Amino acid sequence: MSQSKGNSQRVHKFLTDDLTVRAASVIATNVVDEMRSIQNSYPIATVAVGRALVASLLMASHLKNHQELSLYFQGNGPLGRVFAQANYEGQVRGYSNNPQFQAPMEGDRLPVGPAIGIGLLTVTHHLPTGDTPHRGTVIIRTGEIGDDVAYYLQQSHQIPSVVALGVHVSPYGMVEAAGGVLIELMPGHSEETIAKIEQRVRKAPSISKRILEGATAEDLLKDYLGDFKLMELEHPHPIEYHCRCSKDRVMRSMVLLGIEEIDTMIAEGKPIDVACEFCGRHYEVEKPDLEKIRGDLYKGSLN
Ligand SMILES: [Zn+2]
Structure with a gap:
């Protein structure tokens, strides 16, 4: 546990040695809990916005210096809009319209999908130059955030991906674990690569559970890419919850x-x-x- 609570959490980026798979992983427990504490969000909003924060950090790590990316879920569920924005340098912020929404538990699962509802996900890529941002919009598939981001990558960029996100809150509503993995198949990937990853996806333990056990960002990734030789890419930017409002x-x-x-x-x-x-x-x-x-x-x- 101590390792995942360190101050220098950052997005770790990797490439397979044949360059056909790129991946990013992060443990973002502190950042998501900071959002929770600023907004006094209840568990459903904490998990929904937290997953979006993690996804935006992972996606933004593939941009260039001073570029940023936002995820905007406009669903008809009780959470209202869910928004997250991150830049290449690891600064991230987000909110939902109804942070104190309470919903009955479904067993030990928080019903995030229904709380987001039916609607649209818009992904915006902002360039620092003042050029018109790139926007892509898809329908919200399940509202579980990870599925929706994977659907966006497939529909808008023709990138097959694995997007595994996890946020775990304590019985008192505090964030005990938050993090995720983004794996993207690049042009030239083989059928064998797909088969190896699919096999791992079927067996992969929950991200939250792994973080609670003390897994590092690299450990999370190895649950999915343990069969590949990985090279780590330099990305020395500590993540932080940061707002540039004025x-x-x-x-x-x-x-x-x-x-x-x-x-x-x-x-x-x-x-x-x-x-x-x-x-x-x-x-x-x-x-x-x-x-x-x-x-x-x-x-x-x-x-
Ligand atoms: Zn602000």
Whole structure:
């Protein structure tokens, strides 16, 4: 257990020696528990957002410097929207609309899929240059997050993959284990490679259970790729829960409220307290700020 609770958790990246399989794995217990503690999320939201945080970290590790990627689940379930965003450097943040949603347990399983519901998953790849981001949208297959990411990789990039994610919460709701594995088959892979991985997938123990037992990120990967010779790629970026919000960003998002709502706030004349949904930081938006937002909205309405 001590190993997985270390401070220098990072995404480990590997390639098979024939270069036809690339893989990434991470133990992210601390990061997911930090999200849980900031948002005071209950188990279902903790597991759903936690899995999305892990998946976004794994996917972002294959980008380039200063690029980021987000996963946006818009389902019709009680959790509302589930969002996670990570960059190549290992900074990650996320939220759901209803972090305190409570659902009855199904045996010892938390029903994450039904809590997300039916809808769409949009994956956005942001480039640092201000170019238009790349977006891909697929239907939500099961809402279990891992299945949905695998479906996206197949549909949008024709990449067969294994996406195994695990988040385990204690009876008190704290995160005791979180992590995952992303394995992608690259062009030129053989039927034999597929068969070897499929065989391992059938026998692989649960990710959460392995982390609770003290498995490292590399151990998790070997459960799936133990039959291959692996080369580790350099990726020296410790993961952290990090939010880049600012008063300016908060004000820009308030434009979505519309002119009437902003006018009401201006008429009331009181400062508005706005909390960032990612990190809980509070911003005080005062009357001159509201007037500036109104000005921007007015300009927008003329365009
Ligand atoms: Zn924030």
